[in-house]
Amino acid sequence: MEKTSEIIFDKLAYSCSFESYRGHEEFIPDHFLGFQISGETHAFHEQGKTVIKENTVVLVRKNQLIRTIKHPSKTQKYQFVSITLDDETLRRYAAENKIGIATPFPDYKRLFFEPDEFFKSYFASLVPYINKTESIPPGLAVLKVKEAIELLLLSNPDLKNLLFDFSQAHKIDIEEFMNKNFMFNVSVDTFARLTGRSLSGFKRDFDKSFQKSPKQWLKEKRLKEAYYLIKNKDKKPSDIYLDLGFENLSHFYSSFKKQFGVTTTEV
Structure with a gap:
């Protein structure tokens, strides 16, 4: 089974496969923004099953367990790219822009986005690093995360209540x-x-x-x-x-x- 899953730089990950395969259980410690380039990802989590279809942008919440099955399409290999929105960068961004949260973001809300021209341009800008035709300068990785944050807030300003909620995990049932x-x-x-x-x-x-x-x-x-x-x-x-x-x-x-x-x- 030919498959590839690699970290391009410390916050950018790329996964591809020519055959369907089952991923391992994953604990998601940080939010990440992902784009389904081709194929489908079937994600299983505590709320059920989510299918991420081709040409879909998805924001995945931190602090949850996920299991995935990755399927190529009939004509193309499976490809998924994601960029991590780590707490350090989010805290710095919130401080620089004086952002505070108003109300907790609803747990049940689905976090899918139409890949508009802004999102398309953003993920297109990552392709040279995926294809390794360009090497990324150290400071650019941080800028790409900030750009992702800007696009998310542009698409839905209420996402600040999710991205910048740094409260400690409390005891749950x-x-x-x-x-x-x-x-x-x-x-x-x-x-x-x-x-x-x-x-x-x-x-x-x-x-x-x-x-x-x-x-x-x-x-x-x-x-x-x-x-x-x-x-x-x-x-x-x-x-x-x-x-x-x-x-x-x-x-x-x-x-x-x-x-x-x-x-x-x-x-």
């Missing part, structure tokens, strides 16, 4: 969060961070909510979901084990048999 995100194969440290807790605080609060350790609960929760999908939805183990956070099929089979006393074919 651990039970609700885990029931929405249990299928992501990430470390307990990452779950702790996303719920606004230290690792020790997360384990303590987790025990109060579930009366089990995080690892034990995650394994049982994933297996119960697998049982339901196999029995009631006629799903094949090979089609669901990765989606439920298992790293390999043999481990899934042995864990399933140990948990329920039957094989997947006997359900």
Whole structure:
């Protein structure tokens, strides 16, 4: 399978492939602005599934878990380019322009943009660095991030309430969060961070909510979901084990048999 995913400079990333492939679980620590040059990205997150179609601009929020499947089109390879809007640059921009937030940005709002002439010109300006026909001076990377910020605020001034919200992550409902995100194969440290807790605080609060350790609960929760999908939805183990956070099929089979006393074919 031929695929490429690389960092062009520290804030610009480019991904391409001639075949469909599944990406790894990703924790998104910073906002980023992305452009689907060709093909489609199917992104799975706690609110469901989002399909990013060709020629679409998308702003992806920070501090969330995402799993992707990347599909080339019938006539072109898969290509996606993104630029990171890091906190340091956003803080500096807010200070320089005396920007404060008014109200929290709604969590449910979709962040897609029509690729108007400004966005098209912006991403076209990144092509020489993707194709490596030009090398980027150190200061230009910061300027390209600032340009992205300007375009986003031009398209929707209310985005300042998202981009410049630097409040610390607060403790969120651990039970609700885990029931929405249990299928992501990430470390307990990452779950702790996303719920606004230290690792020790997360384990303590987790025990109060579930009366089990995080690892034990995650394994049982994933297996119960697998049982339901196999029995009631006629799903094949090979089609669901990765989606439920298992790293390999043999481990899934042995864990399933140990948990329920039957094989997947006997359900």
